[in-house]
Amino acid sequence: MLFIGATNAQTTTDSVKAAVNSLFTAMKQSDSTALMQSFAPGAVLQTIVKDKQGIVSVRTEAISKFASSISQLPKDAADERITFDVVKIDGDLAIAWTPYNFYFQQQLLHCGVNSFQLVRLTEGWKIQYIIDTRRKNGCQ
Secondary structure (H helix, E strand, C coil), rough: CCHHHHHHHHHHHHHHHHHHHHHHHHCCCHHHHHHHHHHEEEEEEEEEEECCCCCEEEEEEEEHHHHHHHCCCCCCEECCCCCCCCEEEEEEEEEEEEEEEECCCCCEEEEEEEEEEEEEEEEEEEECCCCCCEECCCCC
């Protein structure tokens, strides 16, 4: 009985990972339609930024604007390589913490961490919220 529960949890974890991976596949393929399908209605995309004086703020970008910019890129230009550090699930809510390296046209541009909040809707896991960090030094 305990083994069955662990198997189900693994399957759910895999489905959360698949939902996150679908975003990065869409980015790499410059597919704005698939990218938009990765997100829940009303999803939020934010980045923590630091200005030249070192003052931290949060920049919000519309998902539609992000998708449009990705669709303008050649295929394989945007390649974000992630690892899953943490995935936690409670019912229809999941989080994923994914350190990443972002390559643009095969050159390492920056790295950081993505923090995802996902919700399980009728059509499956969808990204509700992403906030990330970005830095140019300390990348692997």
